[in-house]
Amino acid sequence: TTTTSTTAVPTTTTTELTTTTTGCEDVNENGICDKYELLRCETKYLTKTNLLVAKILCYIATVWVVLWCIITIIVNIMHKNSGHHRGIHFVEELGIIVLWIFMGALNLTFRNSSGFCKVISVVIHYFIVFVAACFVFEAFFAYAMARSKKIKNGSLPPFINYILPVLIALIPCLVTYFMKKSYYGNNGMHCFVFVSQEYMYGFVIPVWILLVIATFRSSLGNLACDQTTHKQDEKQCYWAKKSCKMLSFLAYWIFIAYLTCMFGSSNQLLWVLIIFFLQSLVLGPLIFVVHTYGHLNTVRKWYKPSGCLAKFYTPCPEKVETPRLFAPPPPPVARTPTPPPPKESPKKKKKDPPPREPTPPPPRAAPPPPPPPPPPVNVPPPPSPPPKDMGHTRAQDLWGWATTNGKDNRKDDVLFRPRPV
Structure with a gap:
């Protein structure tokens, strides 16, 4: 309870x-x-039984999240998931481990220690901004691979993904601390932040801005159609597609659990800290799935069509180039028009050259003389033709007799006499 x-405020009559x-x-x-x-x-505050229950729940939540992060690291090492895309996830896991240790386990434990409580507040603030900055660079990495901007390792140099989050987290952490230094320290209740004070916005607004940038960039990579090519790194392209889908959910789940612990600690409400405990129970397996199902080696080993949990590791279908039935005609080839010849001004017009005299053709050579006739050869004269056959010399007379009637007009009687029957 x-x-x-x-404690009653004593009254006084002093004016x-x-x-x-x-x-x-x-x-x-x-x-x-x-x-x-x-x-x-x-102000309400936790005492005795309620404080003990709150501490136990925060301890369990911390151990649970840290354990799942360690399991995630071990599984990725066993499956040989390497590369700069895995390096970003590894840095995020380390940041989440430190954040939950200080926010969950040490927040309520050292609430009466002035010096150490101040350190806890600064560390919580730094690592929540650090994790949010890591999500930003993960989003840019995944977007570049999903949209085929680069062949490997994203659009930024790889070392920037590890150095800039460290520097980005320092800016709001140091500015808030030096502007509101008097608010840090022990207050007898927690080592977090009072939500009723102005310095609370330094713990919230930078994280919110970074997550908006990260989720917006990853959403652009998820909404577009598959634009990856075979020239790109296969494992990083597969990871990029999965990362764009789940980055927003994981990032905002961590941010909501962070806000829940903040309000539960500041307002000293046990039921709010119970919600933080339940959120941590979901966060542990969520980190494991999101940081393993995007790696192609793990998918090939753990995918089973019949398993319920193994469906998280369903591989993407292979990209098949299918011909289009109604393909548009190819665009016409653009022909470059030939420029017209430059017009000459009348002032600069060239004069016609003088006519040239025709050159006479070369003289022909004289034809060679004909060859001399061959000498005469003594050839014997040809033999005389044989005498003509003078037979049937009276045929003309027979034809004349047959074609004339004669004196007695008996030609028809001789030639056309019918045969006797």
């Missing part, structure tokens, strides 16, 4: 206002600002 302080060294009003002259006394009387 949450208890309420019963003069006494101030402390900090300049606030102190009517009862006890060295404590009146507004802080009223705030303390209205």
